[in-house]
Amino acid sequence: MVSILNKVGIDFKVLGRRERCCGYPLILLGDYDGFKALAKDVVGIISSEGVDKVITNCPGCYRCFNEFYPKVLGVEVLPFKVIHSTQFIYENIRLGKLRFKDGVKLRITYHDPCDLGRHSGIYDIPRDILTSIPNIEFVEMERSKEAARCCGAGGVLRMLIPQLSTQVSITRIKDDVSPLNVDAVITACPTCVKNLRDGASISEMFYNLKHIDVLDIVELIDELTL
Amino acid sequence: MSLWFDSYREALTKEMENEVLKVALERFTRTYWNNRNKALRRLPYYNYYRKRVREVKTWSIAHIDELIKMVKENLEALGGTFYLANTAKDAAEYVAKVCSEHNAKLIVKSKSMVTEEISLNDVLISRGMEVVETDLGEWIIQLRSEKPSHIIYPAIHLTREEVAKTFSKVLGRELPSDPSILVRVAREKLREKFINADVGISGANVIAADTSTIFIIENEGNARFSTNAPPVHICVSGIEKVVPTVEDALLVSRVVTPNATGQLMPVYISLITGPSRTADIELKLTLGVHGPKELYLVLVDNGRSKMINDPDFREAAYCVKCGACLSDCPIYREVGGIVWSYKYIGGIGAIWTYFTHGLDKAAPLAFTCTTCGRCKAICPLEIDTPSMITKLRERLLRAGLVPQEVLTTIKNVKTVGNPFGITPFLSRW
Known part of the structure; x- marks a missing residue:
């Protein structure tokens, strides 16, 4: 940031x-x-x-x-x-203050954080940012926006019942992200990043799914702008 | 120390390792999602319906005493018997008394969460009566001595293979895991029970006050059978189920159905207005022809008035029990409803448990929620369960009914400035 x-x-x-x-x-x-x-x-x-x-x-x-x-x-x-x-980020891309480099080709999807999406109604801004990046192919999960499945870490569950919290993130990766065959899932919440990374690495190890990067939109944008 | 939470967490973790449950929940979640979406695409008026139902429920709960009085008067005028039960014990005792008065030996039941809430079966069985659940899912779990794991699909924690095993054991012969064959077994076995039962007990999905009409939504036909074949019908439901008119009740049914099962309409909606009657012989009114001669309606309070009068939780009383919040809950997807329940299940179940069974029973349920808001988004009435969960946690904290981790996290936030209790090294900025 x-x-x-x-x-x-x-x-x-x-x-x-x-x-x-x-x-x-x-x-x-x-x-x-x-x-x-x-x-x-x-x-x-x-x-x-x-x-x-x-x-x-x-x-x-x-x-x-x-x-x-x-x-x-x-x-x-x-x-x-x-x-x-x-x-x-959205505002500064619009104003031309953040300009994209010629980035690598990536196929990505977006995970709605509960507090940003359902609880604050911000669904379009992150999607508009992602679709404005050159060379990026954006695909939507079947369960997205108000129907998005939680990453599993909300409500302090990650601290109270970590096993359950991780299991929810595995399902999010396995059932929702993985069928899209994406290189990365982008989100906009540090807690979602943490939990989905757990889910992705466990899915890779135990379910033989291909490696999927989990990135915060801030990291991705910093990487791809001049 | 909160040892109760440790043992709960252990049970929950064990449940997550249950391979049958895993398969069952994966199948269920996918099918439910597809079916509901398909149904809603064919219901252009859905948004109008559900907003209207929210208005109807808001009004009804605000005028609940008048509506209950109306139901009572209208039912009694038709020759039915009305009883308002203040507590679970009161309700169960009353039903048991009515059954005893009729020398009931065999009782058939159609699915009812309220009778689960008041542990009615235990009371009746302890008085020596045979109680048979006739909803297929309820029958399966009754044969297995389990409790319902979903308010709409009580046996959804089981796969067809498990059901085949259970039926094979009961019949003493090997049955294939083919649902159509398993259903035929239920049909054959339960038919004699319907015919021979002394009393039929049902719940109600919604009740219309202006005519005292009981609405029962179902697909199997078991509720029709068990409320029609026996000479006595006892309907046990909650006071919050009453709405002003038959039209309102129909609207509630139309909103419940796609959310419960992904159908536009259920196979059957039974509308029962008083005991069976005829006046075919000289216009002389006679009760009890082919249907029950006696109809009892028992409305249970058991904490509902307290819920309604508590501004923090009143909204929970609007719940029409369609189960959509459970069916698409990310936590339910992993653990199901056997461990994450007392009688009522899941997030909204935590709120209901608080009022019907006490704060201590609600505690573990309240701390098994990510407050992600999927329940509120899918709820046709947009009931704000996540906010109620945090309010419930506030009461649990005050009562000291919280896991140790809660206290540690609160202390960390206050003293270290973050929930993790780590002192960050920030000088690189």
């Missing part, structure tokens, strides 16, 4: 050690009071930096800032705008 920000030539800063979790896991685990306190802290920390916009790579954070923060803090809007990395 930092590399893409540099390419676009935008003035940015990172919080470094002052960065805190947005608190989404607290909501998922039912600690509303803890979440409220943390939301106040996080808004305070970011506000003190005097930034207009926050870019997050994580759909959970994106949903949390845009849906849950205003709710628990009782405000209409936060003192800063929070956008998802795909929105930033």
